[in-house]
Amino acid sequence: MSVTASDLDAATAALAAALEPVVNRDWTAATGTGDLNAFRTVEHLGDCLLSYAAQLVSCPRDRYVAFEAGLTPDATAADALEFAVTGGRLLAAAVRTASPDARAYHPTGMADPAGFAGMGVVEILVHGEDVARGLGVAVEPPADVCARVLERMFPEVTVAAEPWTALLWATDRVELPGLPNRAGWRWRGTPAGE
Structure with missing residues (x-):
């Protein structure tokens, strides 16, 4: 199973x-x-997603593309959400048009399009859930998207929990009985076998 641009679309829709x-x-x-x-x-979140899209478009080997994206001083919460959704859509477009052989720098390894898609989905869902909890609501992502992201980004995670809960545990957002916390967690940026 590979993480795709469609998974980014689904995660972005769940966030919105x-x-x-x-x-x-x-x-x-x-x-x-x-x-x-x-x-x-x-x-x-919006900055991360735009940065991942830039990485995939430019394919630098040893650094991030040197920019930061942020909101204007007069931005509203609706503007902030639009910024994040736009970042998700631009990353999905970059994933759709990238060569499967494309590789670009990330501190967790030279990532392929599926890796950047996976990173984007994790960012969207996990930061989205952080924000949602603070606002008294919840993100409800599709289980199949969470399962693909877990397999690609966290292959070491094999817990007996539904995929969304397992993803939250993998990113140290929830505790699971009998399992250690995941403080200091890292995903796998490089494709399997590389």
């Missing part, structure tokens, strides 16, 4: 479905990921 109903709330007062509030977490 969860967060669109709460764009009227104060995202700067809601928790996000780590020390970031919900607004800054979604800004970080």
Whole structure:
């Protein structure tokens, strides 16, 4: 199973479905990921997704493409969500048009299009869930997308849990009985066998 642009589309749709109903709330007062509030977490998400698209388009071997993307000072929560959704769609477009042989730098290894798609799905779903929890809602991604992402990005994770819960455990968002936490987790950027 490989992670595809369609998986990015599904993850992006799940993010939008969860967060669109709460764009009227104060995202700067809601928790996000780590020390970031919900607004800054979604800004970080949009930047990550655009960075992954740039990596896949430019294919640098030893560095990130040197840019950062961020929201304008007057951006609203709706603008932040639009930024993240746009990043997801641009990454999906880059994955769709990239050669299967394309490889680009990521600190976890030279990633292929499926690797960048997987990274994007993890970013969308996990940061999306962080933000959703802070706003009192939940992201509900398709189980098959979570299963493909787990297999590609976290091949060492073989837990007896449904795929979304397993992905949240793999990224240290939830605890599972009898299993250690995953602080310091890393995904596999390189394709299997490389």
